Amino acid sequence: MAASGVELAALGDLTGPQREGAMRRFAVLRPYLEDGVPLAQAAAEAGIACRTAQRWAAAYRDKGLAGLVRAPRSDAGHRRIPEDLRHLIEGLALRRPAPHVTWVHRRAVEVAKEHGWPVPSYSTVYAIVRVLDPALAVLAHEGTKRYREVYDLIHRREAKGPNAIWQADHTQLDLWVIAPSGRPVRPWLTVVEDDYSRAVAGYAVNLGAPSSLNTALALRQAIWRKPDPAWHLCGIPAAFYTDHGSDFTSAHMEQAAAELKIRLVFSLPGQPRGRGKIERIMDTVNTLCLSDLPGYAPRGTKDRAGQARLTLAELDHALGAFFVGTYNQREHGETGQPPQARWEADAFLPHMPDALEQLDLLLLTVAKPRRIHPDGIHFQSLRYLDPVLAAYVGEDVTIRYDPRDLAEIRVFHQDRYLTRAICPQLAGTTVSLKDITAARNARRRELSGTLRQRTSVVDRLLAVHATPPEPLDPLAQESPSGPEESRPKLRRYREE
Structure with a gap:
């Protein structure tokens, strides 16, 4: 049988x-x-x-x-040693840095002899240490941060459609390029990714450390229509998910997001939950794109700064070709579709800004409140002038400036664009005295005309409503009887 x-x-x-x-x-x-x-x-x-x-x-x-099947022993997993001794062995094994089992056994034998407990063998100590909870060991030896990364239960953000959630992050590339000064440097890359399709919507490569302006440049490219006809991704996202870096939490990004109606979502400080998607792009760039370029220097290798051959513009071109022609077209291992094809699958119609100039104004300029003084607008120890400002002396305005170019600023009054004011020291030009005088006189004439018009209205209305004077009594106008008052007479010197 x-x-x-x-x-x-x-x-x-x-x-x-x-x-x-x-x-x-x-x-x-x-x-x-x-x-x-x-x-x-x-x-x-x-x-x-x-x-x-x-x-x-x-x-x-x-x-x-x-x-x-043989029934398990009722005392399986339990050692015939005192409970305090077992706790001592576990506590010694959980010290930081993680000790060797030999050291734990030696210390356990010493304590057991002092208390008259059975002396544990090496195999007993090893067996106790080996069955320690791995999560407990990671928490004890590597700390809270590592424990959260490995064992914390997380809620993973999943976008419901294209442009529902965008992510962005920075990384210093494993590549040396030649700066304009001629010295080799490692550039920084900022990438904006569509969470739903995993497609790269925009990027920016810079020599400087991450900043709100670098983020704005990458976001500008991601939102606006691309000059490359093969790169279709564009539009304003509903949410922008980033880490808690100062460049993402800046007042400039907050203001731009409010104007574009983008909801900013930040991961908790030190807990980058759901950030693996954008970090995977960074790893892919390093391994599939940069590895074929001169100056590639993966971490752990010797300094290869001397192998730098590319300029920043050449690296920018190589990254663009990789994102558009390779990354967005390859089948993604998680979604099973090429990122760009997934973004386009449902004939999605993105929400766009009214004009590129409006987008540049929001992303590439910073807004600050100022007051117009008789000598212009004061900003960062500079003075900005324009004849239009003559009509708004003493008024509070909002200025917008490009941190990369302080030669001029845009001036807004009550959300209405006024003019571009220039700084003579930086702009290479100036506002002439003749222009200032003409604007000043025109403003004075305008005010004088307004004053005359208001005065004439007042005089006209008061004359209509004035009460007529009472008629005088003719008898009352006669001189009263009585001696005429003596009046001083003018002395004449006819004989002289």
């Missing part, structure tokens, strides 16, 4: 040793069960006691193969 499929399936949840033990016992009983061999003879041939074979046969008839 062979073991049935049902019986074998019943062993599927058992560990390897338990399953193998049950099959060995069944092999001993097989001559007895299938060939009619007496049980005593089968037991003798297998070298086991007849009583043991009888017990196995009874268990098989009662429960099948499951009855041949």
Whole structure:
């Protein structure tokens, strides 16, 4: 009688040793069960006691193969040592840095002798240390941050469609390029990714460290239509998910997001949950794109600054070709689709800004409140002038400036664009005295005309509503009787 499929399936949840033990016992009983061999003879041939074979046969008839599984010991997993000694061994093993088991055993033996406990063997100490909870060991030896990365249960953000969530991040590339000064430097890369399709929507490569302006440049490219007809991704995202870096949490990015109606979402400081998608792009760039370029220097290799050959513009061109022609067109391992094809799959119509100039104004300029003084607008110890400002002296305005070029600023009054004011020291030009005088006189004439018009209205309205004077009594106008008052007379000197 062979073991049935049902019986074998019943062993599927058992560990390897338990399953193998049950099959060995069944092999001993097989001559007895299938060939009619007496049980005593089968037991003798297998070298086991007849009583043991009888017990196995009874268990098989009662429960099948499951009855041949050896029951676990009631004290399995428990060491016959004092509980305090076991806790001591575990506590020693959880010290930072992680100690060697030999040191733990030596210290445990010393303490056991001092307290009169049974002296643990090396194998006992090793077995206790080996079965420690891995999460507990990681928390003890590598700290909270590593524990969160490995064992914390997380909620992963999943976008419902294109442009629902964009992510952005920076990385210093494993590549040396030649700066305009001629010295080799390692550039920084900023990437904006569409969370739903995993496609690269925009990027920026710079020589400087990450900043809000570098982020704005990458976001500008991601939002606006691309000059490359093969790169279709564009539009304003509903949410922008980044880490808690100062360049992402800056007032400039907050203001631009508010104007574009983008919801900013930040990961917790030191806990980059859901950031693996954008970090995967960075790894792919380093391994698939930069590895074929001169000056590539992966971490852990010797300094290869002397191998730098590319300029920043050449690297920018290589990265653009990689993102558009390779990365966005390759099948993604998680979605099973090329990123760009997934973004375009549902004939998605992105929400766009009204004009590129409006987008530049929001992303590439910084807004600050200022007041117009008689000598212009004061900003960063500079003075900005324009004849239009003559009509707004004393008024509060909002200026927008490009941090890369302070030669001019844009001036807004009550959300209405006024003019571009220039700084004579930086712009290479100036506002002439003639222009200032003409604007000043025109403003004065405008005010004077307004004043005359208001005065004439007042005089006209007051004249209409004025009360006519009472008529005078003619008798009252006669001189009163009585001696005429003496009046001084003018002396004349006719004879002189």
